[in-house]
Amino acid sequence: MRYFFHIAYKGGNYKGWQRHPYGLGVQQVIEECLGKILRKPVAIVGCGRTDAQVHATQFFFHLDADKPWEFDMLDRLNKVLPPDIAVFDIILMEGLPHARFDASQRSYDYFIHTYKDPFLSDVSSFYLLRNLNLDAMKEATALLPRYTNYRNLCLTPAEQDSTICHVTAAQWLTDRNGDRLRFQISANRYLSRMIRILVGQFLRIGMGKLSVDAFESYLAGENKPKHLAPAYPQGLYLSKVTYPYLDLPPRSSFAAIHQNQNDADWKAV
Structure with a gap:
């Protein structure tokens, strides 16, 4: 099953959305927080890329899960994320829509x-x-x-x-x-x-x-x-x-x- 996460972030502390070998990206922070919650490595796919220090007042990424979580993922993820990243909605999608390629x-x-x-x-x-x-x-x-x-x-x-x-x-x-x-x-x-x-x-x-x-x-x-x-x-x-x-x-x-x-x-x- 695939979930879309509706988020926002201030980009001042990051080298953009994507993972980088030369600095911290928003994607890395979220994946590490999700990994701590789910106790396993996590890979997410964002709706696009943003440059270093660029902000997003609306952004989506998708995450695949084997089964529904037995806890409030929205509340738990927001508690472990830093203050400059927020999750607003977690939406269970039909089929396997793609956060990046499906954006019109x-x-x-x-x-x-x-x-x-x-x-x-x-x-x-x-x-x-x-x-x-x-x-x-x-x-x-x-x-x-x-x-x-x-x-x-x-x-x-x-x-x-x-x-x-x-x-x-x-x-x-x-x-x-x-x-x-x-x-x-x-x-x-x-x-x-x-x-x-x-x-x-x-x-x-x-x-x-x-x-x-x-x-x-x-x-x-x-x-x-x-x-x-x-x-x-x-x-x-x-x-x-x-x-x-x-x-x-x-x-x-x-x-x-x-x-x-x-x-x-x-x-x-």
Whole structure:
């Protein structure tokens, strides 16, 4: 029998979701905690990967079990996990659905603050930028759903099975004071560091260092940027994972993470 675990985590203390030989990953922590509870080695499969220091307000992994547990796994696992990882739901699935390959859409949020704030330093990316051209950034962002091959915006295209990604939605938002930005994107899949690379390109556009036409030439495959600099990781959140058979609202709130701001405080650019 297969269970889906609905979780969230703050990524600041981890080298991403997956196990690494060079640092601690969220997957390793969960597998070790489950191993202590079940008293045997445990292997889990996540819905995707996140980079080092990247957060997830919604994430799923699956675990196979021979029989139902005779105890409250949700309560016991949350007690042994560290405070920066939480389990919200454990769902017995029909058949053998796959947490990674069956996901039809993944959505991310990227947060930027343009003033120094010690309470945002590990949950938002700090860029001391003024007078960004938000109209140009909006124009460039609107191009994403029109193109599918992101090879020229990938650091390691030769290592990818495919560089085709179908972006279904993307937009920039700003808060009421205009000194914080939020980028939202939804797609069926992403390449390594793709969202952080896109944010880095959009910031260059906002600063007047890259034209919208030049950015479109990257998407169209006509030109390739000389250098790709991903934006900082701590502002990025995997915020929604959707399956054809499972569509749960996220349990973690951005309001709690971002000083009581809620969605109503953000306005589309």
